[in-house]
Amino acid sequence: MKVLVAGAGLGGLCLAHGLLRAGVDVRVHEREDGPDSRYQGFRIALNAHGLAALHACLPERLHALLAAVSGPMAGERLVVDQRLREVRRLGVADEGTAVDRHVLRQLLLAGLGDRVEFGRPVTGYTERADGTVEAHLGDGGGAVGDLLVGADGVGSAVRRQLLPGARVVTLPGSAVLGRTPLTERFAALVPGFGTVVQGTGARGTRVSMLLGRMEFRRPPRLAAAELAPDVRLPDTGSYLRWVVMPAEPLPAGPRNWEAVRADLLDLLDGWHPDLVDLVHRADVVNSAPLSARYAEPVPHWAGSRRVTLLGDAIHTMPPSGGQGANSALRDAALLARTLTAVQRGRAELPDAVGRYERRMLEYGFAAVADSVRRLPDFTPAR
Numbered sequence: 001m002k003v004l005v006a007g008a009g010l011g012g013l014c015l016a017h018g019l020l021r022a023g024v025d026v027r028v029h030e031r032e033d034g035p036d037s038r039y040q041g042f043r044i045a046l047n048a049h050g051l052a053a054l055h056a057c058l059p060e061r062l063h064a065l066l067a068a069v070s071g072p073m074a075g076e077r078l079v080v081d082q083r084l085r086e087v088r089r090l091g092v093a094d095e096g097t098a099v100d101r102h103v104l105r106q107l108l109l110a111g112l113g114d115r116v117e118f119g120r121p122v123t124g125y126t127e128r129a130d131g132t133v134e135a136h137l138g139d140g141g142g143a144v145g146d147l148l149v150g151a152d153g154v155g156s157a158v159r160r161q162l163l164p165g166a167r168v169v170t171l172p173g174s175a176v177l178g179r180t181p182l183t184e185r186f187a188a189l190v191p192g193f194g195t196v197v198q199g200t201g202a203r204g205t206r207v208s209m210l211l212g213r214m215e216f217r218r219p220p221r222l223a224a225a226e227l228a229p230d231v232r233l234p235d236t237g238s239y240l241r242w243v244v245m246p247a248e249p250l251p252a253g254p255r256n257w258e259a260v261r262a263d264l265l266d267l268l269d270g271w272h273p274d275l276v277d278l279v280h281r282a283d284v285v286n287s288a289p290l291s292a293r294y295a296e297p298v299p300h301w302a303g304s305r306r307v308t309l310l311g312d313a314i315h316t317m318p319p320s321g322g323q324g325a326n327s328a329l330r331d332a333a334l335l336a337r338t339l340t341a342v343q344r345g346r347a348e349l350p351d352a353v354g355r356y357e358r359r360m361l362e363y364g365f366a367a368v369a370d371s372v373r374r375l376p377d378f379t380p381a382r
């Protein structure tokens with residue numbers, strides 16, 4: 001069996017590992033020109049589903065490296081005001097593990113070699129009379145396999161063709177994501193799982209600022225050199241991840257980081273100096289405006305079982321629930337397990353894919369609904 005995957009993101013790469021473990025031939029086609037071509041370095045909170053999926057799919061020799069480059073994430077979720085006075089507590093979360101998306105993606109690329117083809121976006125597909133599927137690639141080429149998996153994220157080209165009626169809603173408002181190298185002073189802002197600052201900015205605008213700590217147990221590059229010398233991990237230091245969300249949108253249009261930062265500093269004028277300094281000292285390459293989106297639920301579709309979807313390509317959700325990556329990884333592990341049964345002659349491909357889709361749609365859209373329900377905990381009242 002040959003599986004084509006559109007998208008070398010977290011879900012697509014995790015699936016590729018799971019399939020290789022089962023001896024399935026897999027090729028991943030990625031739109032970006034290389035693994036470093038886009039801003040990707042924010043912190044992700046892995047839950048039990050995400051971790052179990054990574055352990056099920058990644059070769060065992062990489063598990064110790066994954067643990068070494070993860071960070072602790074447990075404790076109270078605090079709400080404070082702009083002078084850092086405690087307002088309320090959202091409850092203890094104790095099952096989190098922090099990972100950096102860019103580091104995790106590099107780790108997931110380990111051992112895949114030329115099975116991942118960069119600079120080759122999937123633009124669409126054709127189902128062929130012999131039961132195979134051809135993925136059309138942006139450079140005019142094509143690839144043929146038994147199954148095409150759209151793991152190509154929120155703007156999925158595969159979903160657009162498979163489910164042209166599926167809708168992705170962009171949430172109103174604007175947000176800016178940043179990260180700032182971790183110092184003792186900044187680490188104290190997040191004593192537990194995470195901290196939400198709710199305050200009032202310039203001109204009376206209500207503002208939320210979310211803070212999360214990414215503290216690597218071991219520096220990723222060094223950990224790789226010791227634990228898996230063939231794996232190249234970036235030289236990323238620990239940082240504090242923050243998201244500023246004002247109730248009134250910031251100026252729109254393309255703006256460079258200097259201009260965005262000036263708007264933020266104006267907005268946060270008079271806030272506690274530790275919070276203002278976080279913005280001042282942000283890492284330029286890894287800070288940018290952000291928009292939150294969610295997918296409207298879709299029923300299980302009739303027809304093709306030669307093309308399927310996973311992760312943000314089908315059930316994208318706002319980061320408020322911390323479940324997007326976890327759901328994408330869970331999909332990858334479930335699909336890998338399902339296809340392993342097909343590879344071993346214990347199931348037929350169309351039935352197996354249909355079963356995967358029914359389960360994935362159920363928990364995936366439950367996670368979307370939960371994340372949308374949790375938005376008010378994080379967004380400022382207007």
Ligand SMILES: Cc1cc2nc3c(=O)[nH]c(=O)nc-3n(C[C@H](O)[C@H](O)[C@H](O)COP(=O)(O)OP(=O)(O)OC[C@H]3O[C@@H](n4cnc5c(N)ncnc54)[C@H](O)[C@@H]3O)c2cc1C
Pocket residue numbers: 006007008009010011012029030031032042043044045046101120121122123151152153154155156157158177290310311312313319321322323324325326327328
């Ligand atoms: C600020 C922020 C914080 C977050 N925090 C968390 C968190 O704490 N916990 C959590 O679980 N989730 C979190 N998420 C969500 C999480 O990052 C996503 O849900 C997750 O990355 C989705 O994985 P994916 O593999 O489906 O898609 P992606 O990781 O987006 O990968 C899609 C890949 O497909 C490629 N691609 C796109 N189009 C094509 C094409 N036509 N052909 C080929 N390739 C293509 C893209 O370049 C990309 O590499 C957060 C997201 C943000 C923005």
